[in-house]
Amino acid sequence: xxxxxxxxxxxxxxxxxxxxxxxxxxxxxxxxxxxxxxxxxxxxxxxxxxxxxxxxxxxxxxxxxxxxxxxxxxxxxxxxxxxxxxxxxxxxxxxxxxxxxxxxxxxxxxxxxxxxxxxxxxxxxxxxxxxxxxxxxxxxxxxxxxxxxxxxxxxxxxxxxxxxxxxxxxxxxxxxxxxxxxxxxxxxxxxxxxxxxxxxxxxxxxxxxxxxxxxxxxxxxxxxxxxxxxxxxxxxxxxxxxxxxxxxxxxxxxxxxxxxxxxxxxxxxxxxxxxxx
Amino acid sequence: xxxxxxxxxxxxxxxxxxxxxxxxxxxxxxxxxxxxxxxxxxxxxxxxxxxxxxxxxxxxxxxxxxxxxxxxxxxxxxxxxxxxxxxxxxxxxxxxxxxxxxxxxxxxxxxxxxxxxxxxxxxxxxxxxxxxxxxxxxxxxxxxxxxxxxxxxxxxxxxxxxxxxxxxxxxxxxxxxxxxxxxxxxxxxxxxxxxxxxxxxxxxxxxxxxxxxxxxxxxxxxxxxxxxxxxxxxxxxxxxxxxxxxxxxxxxxxxxxxxxxxxxxxxxxxxxxxxxx
Numbered sequence: 017x018x019x020x021x022x023x024x025x026x027x028x029x030x031x032x033x034x035x036x037x038x039x040x041x042x043x044x045x046x047x048x049x050x051x052x053x054x055x056x057x058x059x060x061x062x063x064x065x066x067x068x069x070x071x072x073x074x075x076x077x078x079x080x081x082x083x084x085x086x087x088x089x090x091x092x093x094x095x096x097x098x099x100x101x102x103x104x105x106x107x108x109x110x111x112x113x114x115x116x117x118x119x120x121x122x123x124x125x126x127x128x129x130x131x132x133x134x135x136x137x138x139x140x141x142x143x144x145x146x147x148x149x150x151x152x153x154x155x156x157x158x159x160x161x162x163x164x165x166x167x168x169x170x171x172x173x174x175x176x177x178x179x180x181x182x183x184x185x186x187x188x189x190x191x192x193x194x195x196x197x198x199x200x201x202x203x204x205x206x207x208x209x210x211x212x213x214x215x216x217x218x219x220x221x222x223x224x225x226x227x228x229x230x231x232x233x234x235x236x237x238x239x240x241x242x243x244x245x246x247x248x249x250x251x252x253x254x255x256x257x258x259x260x261x262x263x264x265x266x267x268x269x270x271x272x273x274x275x276x277x278x279x280x281x282x283x284x285x286x287x288x289x290x291x292x293x
Numbered sequence: 294x295x296x297x298x299x300x301x302x303x304x305x306x307x308x309x310x311x312x313x314x315x316x317x318x319x320x321x322x323x324x325x326x327x328x329x330x331x332x333x334x335x336x337x338x339x340x341x342x343x344x345x346x347x348x349x350x351x352x353x354x355x356x357x358x359x360x361x362x363x364x365x366x367x368x369x370x371x372x373x374x375x376x377x378x379x380x381x382x383x384x385x386x387x388x389x390x391x392x393x394x395x396x397x398x399x400x401x402x403x404x405x406x407x408x409x410x411x412x413x414x415x416x417x418x419x420x421x422x423x424x425x426x427x428x429x430x431x432x433x434x435x436x437x438x439x440x441x442x443x444x445x446x447x448x449x450x451x452x453x454x455x456x457x458x459x460x461x462x463x464x465x466x467x468x469x470x471x472x473x474x475x476x477x478x479x480x481x482x483x484x485x486x487x488x489x490x491x492x493x494x495x496x497x498x499x500x501x502x503x504x505x506x507x508x509x510x511x512x513x514x515x516x517x518x519x520x521x522x523x524x525x526x527x528x529x530x531x532x533x534x535x536x537x538x539x540x541x542x543x544x545x546x547x548x549x550x551x552x553x554x555x556x557x558x559x560x561x562x563x564x565x566x567x568x569x570x
Contacts, residue, residue, distance in 0.1 A: 125505075130523040132479070165442040167479035168505050168521045178481050202409070202444035204455050228402075228445050233510060244445045246407040 020251060020263060020293040025286060026052025026080035028222070028266035029059055032278035038063040039071055041278070046075040048282040052262040056083045057106060060113070069113050080262035081158060081194065081220045082106070082115035087123035088142030089135045089172070095126075096138065100145055107150045116261070117158040117219040118150070119194050124169045135172045144186055151190040158219040159183070160194035163202075165233055176200055176209035183217055195254065196222035196266070198237060201245045207253060215258035222264045223247050223293060235270035240288040247292050263293055297528060297540060297570040302563060303329025303357035305499070305543035306336055309555035315340040316348055318555070323352040325559040329539040333360045334383060337390070346390050357539035358435060358471065358497045359383070359392035364400035365419030366412045366449070372403075373415065377422055384427045393538070394435040394496040395427070396471050401446045412449045421463055428467040435496040436460070437471035440479075442510055453477055453486035460494055472531065473499035473543070475514060478522045484530060492535035499541045500524050500570060512547035517565040524569050540570055 027050050029041045036044060038059040045053050053072065060068045072079070085106040090096040110118040122139045125132065143157070150157055159179040162171035173179055179193045193213055200206055210218065225243030230236050240247055251263065265285050267273050273281055304327050306318045313321060315336040322330050330349065337345045349356070362383040367373040387395040399416045402409065420434070427434055436456040439448035450456055456470045470490055477483055487495065502520030507513050517524055528540065542562050544550050550558050 125521055130521050132523070136481070163442065164440060164479040165507075165510075168503060172479075174479055175481060202441040202449075202451055204413070204452060226445060230442075230510060233442070233507060244402055244407050246409070 018252070019290055022286070022290060023051055024263045025050050025289045025293070026054055026078070026262035026264040027282065027285065028054040028083065028264050029056055030083070031265055031267045031273065031285070032281050033059065034274040036278045038068060042071045042075055042077065044278055044282055045077055048279075048286060050282060050286065051078055052080045052264065053077045054080045054083055054119075054264050054266070055113070057109065060109060065109055065112055072113065078262065079113060079115040080264040081117050081119045082110040082113060084119045084121050085146070085157070086120035086171070089123045089126045089138040091126040091128065096142065100142060103142075103146050104149050107146070107153060107155045110155050111153060115155070117156040117192065117194070119158045119160050119220060121160055121162060122171045122173045124167060124172050132167065132172055139172060140182060140185070143182065147186055147191060154190070156190050156192055156219055158192050158194040160196055161199055163199040175203055175205065176213065177205055180209055180212050180217070183213070188216060192217040192219035194220035194222060197245050197247060197250050198222070198224050198226060201226060201250065206250070210254060210257060218254060218257065218259045218261070220264060221251070221254055221259060221261060222266050223251070224265060224267045232270065235268045237267045237269055239267060239273060239284060240265070241292040251293060263289065265289065295529070296567055299563070299567060300328055301540045302327050302566045302570070303331055303355070303539035303541040304559065304562065305331040305360065305541050306333055307360070308542055308544045308550065308562070309558050310336065311551040313555045315345060319348045319352055319354065321555055321559055322354055325556075325563060327559060327563065328355055329357045329541065330354045331357045331360055331396075331541050331543070332390070334386065337386060342386055342389055349390065355539065356390060356392040357541040358394050358396045359387040359390060361396045361398050362423070362434070363397035363448070366400045366403045366415040368403040368405065373419065377419060380419075380423050381426050384423070384430060384432045387432050388430060392432070394433040394469065394471070396435045396437050396497060398437055398439060399448045399450045401444060401449050409444070409449055416449060417459060417462070420459065424463060424468060431467070433467045433469055433496055435469050435471040437473055438476055440476040452480055452482065453490065454482055457486055457489050457494070460490070465493060469494040469496035471497035471499060474522050474524060474527050475499070475501050475503060478503060478527065483527070487531060487534060495531060495534065495536045495538070497541060498528070498531055498536060498538060499543050500528070501542060501544045509547065512545045514544045514546055516544060516550060516561060517542070518569040528570060540566065542566065
């Protein structure tokens with residue numbers, strides 16, 4: 017099994033956000049020769065959009081995506097309109113930063129609702145509207161299926177098949193999928209659905225590991241190699257289809273990695289990417 | 294939307310197991326006029342198989358299933374053989390108790406393995422072997438797809454589609470599916486896959502609720518009505534296909550329901566079943 021190209025490593029800034037601000041993270045990536053980065057909107061806002069873009073260019077970093085838009089469902093038309101406007105701003109920011117795509121966490125059930133079908137319809141409608149804005153501007157939207165354990169609160173698109181269905185329905189131009197192994201490693205249709213997607217829909221590839229046991233549903237993700245995901249096989253399957261983009265490491269880990277010295281975290285990310293990526 | 298038939302309510306004994314032994318649970322069900330029960334193997338063993346069967350018959354309770362067999366994958370042939378023998382004993386016990394099916398939680402990754410495909414193959418092989426034993430004896434096996442968050446540790450069959458695939462492959466005689474809404478409510482293919490299953494494969498129907506937030510991946514299930522699952526719609530969909538079996542309430546809840554007086558829990562189960570079931 018072949019090792020991954022180390023130049024493909026990208027850091028999702030959430031991985032070290034507890035201890036570093038965005039400018040520190042950008043400089044950290046440069047120092048550790050991590051060539052890719054995926055910043056979050058709140059961090060970009062804190063540093064300033066222009067300064068974020070300038071620093072990223074100055075250090076010659078590539079973006080693997082911009083985190084994030086989505087959260088389409090809402091209890092009222094007003095709430096959904098507000099989200100729609102905010103999503104347009106996210107597209108504008110992604111353009112300014114030179115991101116290859118805006119990653120979409122599509123949102124779950126509106127407060128008080130048990131109607132998952134309606135939420136999924138709202139996702140479809142919100143996505144369609146955002147596409148009308150993003151397509152002419154040339155900013156691709158990447159639907160990220162989230163693990164079914166987030167169906168209620170974060171994303172009611174929970175399988176690659178659903179993401180493919182949305183691409184089929186809304187058209188491929190400027191639309192694709194962010195494949196995050198944390199969310200999809202269990203999926204019996206993984207191989208079948210990435211083949212169905214094909215290289216043109218594969219806009220992003222995120223990695224980390226599933227710990228056994230997992231002690232927190234949101235904030236206990238593992239470093240590559242510490243869990244049960246066969247990351248290498250999945251990466252090779254994606255690349256066998258022609259994917260040549262970055263490998264983005266995104267680790268939410270309140271009690272472990274977020275507590276460590278970020279320089280140590282980045283060094284270990286690099287090493288584990290070589291070993292298990 | 295029509296109310297459920299109250300005579301369909303069944304209690305999975307895990308729901309009150311922290312405070313009551315099996316004989317107390319059986320007597321509690323009788324006292325509360327809950328006509329169905331699904332006992333666990335360790336509780337049956339503690340009370341004695343014959344005494345358990347006698348008490349259940351004495352109180353004229355119906356079983357909705359016997360909990361449980363499965364856990365097929367293992368690191369070594371010896372480990373798998375031991376599990377196979379134990380599963381045969383579970384079939385024998387289910388027969389003695391007059392259970393309508395043995396519920397199967399199929400098991401996850403063997404210790405140290407990252408090979409989910411191999412684990413799924415071991416499930417298929419173990420299930421095939423157990424069928425050879427259970428079919429001539431007339432004890433149906435009910436594959437229970439578990440939520441994908443349990444793929445590593447408890448069950449690598451995570452969708453109704455996988456369970457249907459196994460039934461297709463191994464043959465329908467004496468084989469079917471236990472549909473638990475906690476595990477399947479998020480599945481975009483729910484309706485399609487229960488239709489594919491058809492009434493003959495629908496051997497059991499389990500209910501509880503998905504809490505928002507869920508604070509523990511195993512032990513924070515909700516009472517019907519306290520979460521986001523549209524239980525009634527799903528129950529009606531199952532019954533529209535001809536399912537006429539029991540509605541089994543199974544709640545693992547370390548910090549809430551397991552702490553309460555079981556008489557209170559049973560009374561609330563009945564009320565919530567009427568209201569949300």
